[in-house]
């Protein structure tokens with residue numbers, strides 16, 4: 001479809017879901033949504049608001065996903081009670097995509113895998129990392145529970161059309177440098193509020209060469225720059241992914257030539273070393289070479305989450321851990337993000353590698369990522385994690401610390417007992 | 426309507442894990458959440474609040490997760506208005522939906538100190554600092570947010586749409 005004005009990816013995706021003509025950033029538009037998501041923490045509040053709105057039924061029982069992933073398997077009575085309430089709602093509304101048991105995984109890894117999100121979709125979720133699906137060229141963003149309740153009732157929501165920061169990434173990546181390093185480096189440049197109210201759009205040769213999973217890792221952390229969305233074009237790879245996972249999209253999606261970007265950031269990927277975000281903000285990013293000299297001792301290494309809990313992340317970690325041992329002073333917790341990933345890791349022998357190395361392999365869950373359970377830090381403890389947030393107290397005690405990195409760095413730190421370059425093992 | 430109370434300063438990039446840490450997200454009850462408001466910043470922080478006081482924050486207040494429990498905890502703790510340099514997007518939207526008024530004042534935030542007695546008019550966005558006698562004016566609320574506020578919050582807005 002041709003527009004009177006050139007559109008960024010954000011404008012294009014919103015336009016396809018709206019009856020209003022999108023002319024410029026800042027405009028408020030109403031859009032239809034393809035999927036509405038909530039989890040075990042946010043669904044209870046959404047259901048409360050849904051009732052208060054006087055809504056009788058959800059707009060489409062096949063387009064609401066309720067994923068009970070954060071405290072799964074329920075960590076205590078209170079969380080079990082919350083999930084019970086959501087389950088009852090799901091039964092009452094006959095919600096097709098309700099996940100709680102052996103079919104449950106970390107929401108942002110699970111929904112792409114099930115083909116529930118894909119190119120051209122507009123997805124809203126009561127979870128800030130809903131932006132992950134931008135890796136598949138969906139306009140996807142997090143909102144609060146009441147906004148989500150509104151979308152569940154009406155099948156639409158309002159958006160302010162965001163300005164876009166275009167991130168052009170070229171160059172060949174060095175060994176042990178990947179998608180996570182690219183996004184950490186980007187956030188280091190923008191700062192945690194550099195993309196506030198804006199969309200990030202990624203392009204360039206390095207991005208084209210990344211796997212779709214790698215793009216989701218990057219889109220996942222757009223929110224850590226304050227962004228509303230992190231968007232990648234839908235190219236042949238994206239369409240192949242969509243097809244393989246049963247999503248209907250068949251059209252490539254690219255920004256228009258001459259699209260109005262608010263700012264352009266260029267990154268020379270070839271010069272990057274593995275990146276680490278130091279406590280207590282995701283933009284406190286430094287190269288591993290510099291950090292290794294400081295001998296930063298870790299007590300825990302977490303490999304998993306919606307950022308890096310997919311199969312290629314587990315392969316990356318296993319490649320480091322194969323034939324090595326986790327240091328006695330480190331708990332290395334590996335959490336494959338979905339049951340499918342878990343099974344695939346089993347078949348590929350990755351779980352055996354992890355167990356032989358002395359890791360703890362757990363179920364698909366958010367768990368320690370948000371300090372929920374399965375790996376909480378004591379006062380003064382330090383973790384390296386493949387997750388996305390290192391806020392004060394995020395993984396446990398207020399006086400604990402979290403460093404964010406790629407799976408290979410987290411695995412290498414588990415072996416060395418301190419933050420090191422994997423090549424130095 | 427003029428609200429009076431004391432200013433309680435918090436820093437920049439205060440995230441939602443600081444406002445209400447994840448272990449408390451097993452309830453949706455405002456009073457219960459209010460007891461732990463800002464506990465991720467400093468345990469017992471909320472005990473300094475008198476009913477109707479103001480949180481005064483730097484840049485990007487409310488960054489991080491989408492948890493609506495954050496504005497609910499702030500309301501539950503008895504805070505009447507948050508005044509900040511700027512807000513994170515999801516928090517901004519959530520607060521209006523939950524009926525927590527936010528005022529955004531940019532660099533003028535430096536004209537308020539911890540403990541200052543303030544008089545705040547949320548309709549005009551005027552903030553009188555009674556210690557200095559200065560008045561700061563907040564940026565106007567965007568028209569669409571005003572519509573939601575006028576409808577009495579998002580719940581009522583959707584209710585009207587459903588019955589229309």
Ligand code: SF4
Pocket residue numbers: 070106107108127129305306307365366369370387388
């Ligand atoms: S893995 Fe972490 S960041 Fe992702 S949805 Fe779960 S708690 Fe949120």
